[in-house]
Amino acid sequence: MTRDIKDQIAEIREMSRARLVERWSELYGRPAPPRIRRELLIPFLIYRVQELAFGGLSSATRARLKAAARSLGNGNGRDNRPQVKAGTQFLRTWSGTTHVVSATETGFDYRGKKYRSLSQIARLITGTRWSGPAFFGLKKSKATISDQRDQTTD
Secondary structure, eight states: OOHHHHHHHHHHHHOOHHHHHHHHHHHHSSOOOTTOOHHHHHHHHHHHHHHHHHOOOOHHHHHHHHHHHHHTSSSSSOOOSOOOOTTOEEEEEETTEEEEEEEOSSSEEETTEEESOHHHHHHHHHSSOOOHHHHTTOSOOHHHHHHHHHHHTO
């Protein structure tokens, strides 16, 4: 690595967040993402300095990475949604009323109407914004996880 590149990297590591955002605009030619943390700005900027000095990924490598991401699911390589089989029923009691939701091939059925997500149904039931998977018990709460940990150490 040339001395100039090493100096730029050292400077980036010492910059304030405001200066990092300015440097982003200089190196990328567009504004930084609005709420990106300083800890994330630094490696992106260091990569960009090296990319400009030594060249970036080849088009063949970029194509292979995109293909790999597509093969993993939704195009970005991450699909964290719970997988639910059609026919699964969810029961949840809220304010003294038991609510029944059925999973379908294309979404969810609640009281004869179709919904794309459990979160829409949870919002309808509670009147507030909820994570549908959390509301219907598909995500473990921190208390549940710590309870399990306590049981395994006995």
